[in-house]
Amino acid sequence: MNVKTTKTKIQHYVPQFFQRYFSHENNGNTIGMFNVNTGVFKASVPIRTQSYKDYFYGKSGELETWLSELESKSAPIFRAMWEKEQLPIYKSAEHLDMVHFALILDLRNPLRFNLLEDLSTLISNTKSSIREGNIPTNLIPKFKELQTERGKLSSLTSAHLLVPELLDLKFKLIRNKTAKPFIISDNPLIMYNQFLEKRNWNFMSNSDYGLKGLQMFLPVNDQCVLMIYDSEIYKVGNKKDKIIDMDDEKCIDQLNILQVLNSSNIVNFNHCASEYYIQTLVDKSKRFKKANEAFIKVHPIKEKSSDSEANIQINELGMTNLETNLNIQKVKFTTKSKYINLEDRNGQYRKNAKLTIVKPFVVPSIVYKPI
Template sequence: MTTEKKNQHYIPKFYLRYFAYKGREQIGIHNTQSGYTFSTAKLKKQGSKNFFYGNDGVIEEHLGKLESKLALVIKRIRDNHLLPKKNSKDYVTLLHFIALTHLRNPVAMQQELDANKQKREKVAELYPYHETKQLIPEITNIEAISASLLSVSYLVRNLLDLECKILINKTKKGFITSDLPVVRYNQFLEERKWPHGKSGFGKIGLQIFIPLSHELCLILYDSAIYKVGNRKEERIVIDDVNDIDQLNMLQFTNCFQTVFFSDKVTEDYIQYLKRRSVPYQKANIVNSTTKRAFVNGDVAKEKIIILSTITDNQIKLNTKAIKVHAQGKKKVLSTSLAQYRAWPEFLNKNKDQMLKEVLNL
């Protein structure tokens, strides 16, 4: 059967309305690939694709039910500028909103597809006389987005140790958002010039930014590393334009191809942000490489491993509101390629049990 809901949103419609105006029916858009900017686009056509979640409507219907719960919690945060108590039911719902918004979009799907394609290409190079599809089957668009969505519960568990605060914009330049509004960053590992992955959900020094309107932005962060405003303050006022510029640039370097903005943001400001973000690499690009591994140091038992990595957001973030605190500066990194926080490291050691819970086995 084919669902009647042809236009399926990968960015929750209730979320995009936070940046809309004129009866919440219009929104500003800028396409980073074509350079096209239009400040009065129709909201209902944004952040969506025809049958993005498939023709049967199963995933679309499930996500629609979840959105009604997510929307209530996010609305209360926006209206009252108050966060739910940590680890409360509403707080966990907030984390689900962040995880789902991060995963249910073309970027997540494209990452799955690119990783699959690159692995198949590497296998074809290494084993030219084998049928590649037998070793690594090709996946479809629906399989890619389904695989991405399977990790929601595990991601939420990884976020439970992070602190959360609200950034309140008091400048004349509003926050913008994008078709991938959840930005992962790691100021700490970037400053340490860490050469490996920096923005995984379990990494030391992780920061997550997600704007909720032209004047509000959530930040989740590793409190063992950072100080965000005063320790006891839940709401942090930002009155420095340069801080807002930097946080907005992250939407340009993070997005798939579109940034969104309200009537509080001018087209000239969008062009300014685009120019400032040009020198920095695009985040979320998949790169696959082959590595040689040796079993117990035995060359005769060497194995080929295909590693897929994703480019990090790196714009040399340096704001007045967010700083590495004294204890963070003293943090000694391990020799491991993956620098985990304590809680995600515990989860990783027990990942088999966690996976069974996620898959309800």
């Protein structure tokens, strides 16, 4: 074990550089926090104490070092967004790095690994619809492997393979023109899909990376949110504008409520957010279901063969979506989106996305045929 390993016991899953963009009085050292589960509010706590777990990425230091290098490369890109209101050039190296950072921010979060544990428990307790006993448990060893240090290293370092398939998504900066600040949480990348929500599409998660209508919202400080979106589905402001102004406080509230619902239990903010405002957001969020909770749905299907009718089942493994009937300024559906047909599973994917683009830690559907 090298010296660096002993010094990196505290391993952050929301990078400290990113949390500093929301620091109290811009001091770079402390940040506000509210525990959604206990109701504890603190106006200023050390950033070092937020969004971390001891040796979460292992004791070898290999994955922690890899993540640190990714953060060092990404930090200037995100700093430029709020400091200079500057976005990467489309399909430039910085664009690739921005998307890669966003993916890793999503996949490195403890909620992803907790999901695997919860799915393993559900698999063990879910009854089959076509045979006696429970559904097959052959996925459980794979899920356990992904939760190990070696499994995390393999999954996260291979996520760059997804980046080219996400470059069809466009991106803009939402600029907050109200007195209310944007906030973040211990799981700050919001994955949403207004298009599939409006269609009441319930097959698999609405936030898989290859889906039509995918949206990502990532606050980069209290005044700016990066929005990555499917331009075939959404029109965001004027076509040529890279930055769109949002002056409706209700829209700011909606985006902040998504942070509450996407969190494990902590939301963070700077000095501009009062305890009353944070508590109001939490109270409003209770009308909606929390995101990222594991589920299994068993779908019995009758399949006709040449001489008989066979029973099969699809066991759908996934997590709950963020669904709040989001409706924010300057984000509209394109005319083209109204005529998109979603008759089958393949119809939900973007035309340039491979059907295999799903979150590496979630197996969306497995078909088991009777013997």
